[in-house]
Amino acid sequence: MTRTAGAVVAALFAALFAVLLWVAPAQAHATLVATDPANGAQLSAMPTVVRVTFDEPVVLPPAGGARVLDAQGTRADTGSPRLEAGRTTVVIGLRPGLPPGIYTVSWSVVSADSHPAGGSMQFGYGVPATGTATAAADNAPRTGWELGAAAGKAIVYLGLVVALGLVPAAMVLGADPHERRTLWRAARIGAGTTAAGSLLQLVAQHEWQGGADFGAFAGTAYATAVWLRLTLLAAVPAVLRLPDRLLRVTGGLLAVAVLGTVVRNGHGGAGQWWQFATTLLHVVAVTAWLGGLAALGWLLLRRRISGERLRRLPRWSRYAAGAVAALTVSGLLQALIQVRYPGALLTTAYGLTLTAKLLLVAGAVALGVAGNRWVRRQAAAGGAAAGQTARLRGWVRTEAGLGALIVALSGMLSSITPAEAAYAPELHATITVDPYIVAVDIAPLRRGPQSHRVTITGRAEATPPARSVQLVLSQPGHAGPTPGVRFPYRLPGALRPGEPTPVAFAGGAVTVPSSGAWTGTLTIEASDSRQFTGTFDFRVY
Incomplete structure (x- = not known):
């Protein structure tokens, strides 16, 4: 040269x-939208298949790319996962006659532009879905x-x-x-x-x-x-x-x-x-x-x-x-x-x-x-x-x-x-619900799993702290079930003389099925006989 x-x-x-x-x-470019059963679900009947849905078509690697294990690490699937719904959903067949217990689902797929994506989730059949380590797919993406x-x-x-x-x-x-x-x-x-x-x-x-x-x-x-x-x-x-x-x-x-x-x-x-x-x-x-x-x-x-x-x-x-x-x-x-x-x-x-x-x-x-x-x-x-x-x-x-x-x-x-x-904006909104000032935090504002947090503060020191809160998400024209957010954690804030005490409610992950304009309806329980309701709007991408 x-x-x-x-x-x-x-x-x-x-x-x-x-x-x-x-x-x-x-x-990875393929984003998880939903799983059926949902992650952490406790089922009274064992399903025949598990479905994992993404926001774009995917390809299963040559080795299969998906499996289901019981708590002892034994394969519970049939070993032949397939793609449906325009290659956006991985369907994993389950063996008949499986006993009650905790089951771990893991997957590895390749998105349409050649980037691998992997993940896992658990569900319980007849028992709560907790207590086992998450297993990785045999051919999960290697960092x-x-x-x-x-x-x-x-x-x-x-x-x-x-x-x-x-x-x-x-x-x-x-x-x-x-x-x-x-x-x-x-x-x-x-x-x-x-x-x-x-x-x-x-x-x-x-x-x-x-x-x-x-x-x-x-x-x-x-x-x-x-x-x-x-x-x-x-x-x-x-x-x-x-x-x-x-x-x-x-x-x-x-x-x-x-x-x-x-x-x-x-x-x-x-x-x-x-x-x-x-x-x-x-x-x-x-x-x-x-x-x-x-x-x-x-x-x-x-x-x-x-x-x-x-x-x-x-x-x-x-x-x-x-x-x-x-x-x-x-x-x-x-x-x-x-x-x-x-x-x-x-x-x-x-x-x-x-x-x-x-x-x-x-x-x-x-x-x-x-x-x-x-x-x-x-x-x-x-x-x-x-x-x-x-x-x-x-x-x-x-x-x-x-x-x-x-x-x-x-x-x-x-x-x-x-x-x-990758765009994943968050909602940080403040609304007034009668005697309360409510801060609502939702992340991410994308189709799929979302986390929710609601912080409620009385407008006056004498306002009783909120005992519980309910949040229902709705979308105009959406025909499916309306997502409801459960708030299992109630976290009182610091006590300060002369100021109302804020109470934070942390919710579990909820899957939002579609993008577009959504409305959240908050119901705050102050006592057995007093409830207050307010709404807020947000956009899902």
Whole structure:
């Protein structure tokens, strides 16, 4: 590898490791909505199946991914879990004739964008559901491998920029034979690096999903996409030898196919076809843009720019502007899908990372505009003056550096729970219910399990402390059973002379089945003959 080729590759990968030091590990994206039986339920009759429902379609790992154990650790399920309701519900069959006792349900699934999620719960048949340790699934997600998966993905992203982005830019800019040899050599290095990152992804994903039989994992949709990518990458050296006309067509198809395998294993592969298409457009655009910047900044502008190259730069400006326009439009569409709620932009890891990416894009666009103005001025003057090429080279390299960070952040975004799924606001409301001031706390305000706390304080010192409280949740148009919150814990506050004593009531987890507008109805019991009722509204996401 020549010094110049090494510089092209090293410059694109330098940003990767700094990003890896501060980006949060990936989290599971499939969120538990409900279980049937409910966690902690005491049943008078043994069910025939257990159902675990998520907010998005999931996949069961090759080893099954779900089981039910009795208090002695013996399997109580039939060993053949299945998916129903559009793959959002795991159904675990139970053996007939099971005796009364405590049963532990554990599961491990893979969400649509390849991130594993695991959990467990207990229920009692004829006895209270307490007293045994929670068991983990055989192939539960193994912590510690999230960063490895994220590192592999970022290496793949940056490697693809080198493998697929340098060649079209060189053809647009009219690289001479020596420059083409250097860039083609760098492209081969990028293909090899991408292959190495893909193998790291396979190992990390397998271990992250629980380290089950690798032979079974090798046949999953995730692994199949990686095998296809490796096969396509092996064709890169042969494609680079083709004449320019064939190279444009064959290389373009090869690049789109390779990038499609990356999209398949990320957020873009988890939704509808148009989400896949917009995400693919996004990665194609950023690959073309950043690859062109690398070729321009580290090879084609090393010397004072010639008149011929100066005349070709407007062609590059149009090429880059088209790539940035596609990048911006597709990125904004993805942001609307993955963020959805404005509050999630600055309160989730995904939102904050996306904000940083958008700021970098704005900086890169500003540098691109400055470079375009430079080209127009130098062309009008009939050529570049001494020292002017170095100025353009500095702008291009800075823009490429920002682009490398953008690509690395894009890789990290595909390994972070989307802001829409991670957004978990809380309710902290204060209402007046006749002689009481009531503070209501609900967390999180999302479909699924919620915790509730009600703190009741008399408006005057003589107001009797609340003895009990009831909370019923209702939703207009909701036909299912109305969730009622039980408050088993009553916690009197500190006694202060001359001030009413607050009383806090802590409730158990209640599953809220749907999003939208909800109303809470509070009934406060002050004595056997005095009750007070108040309502409050809140939104579930």
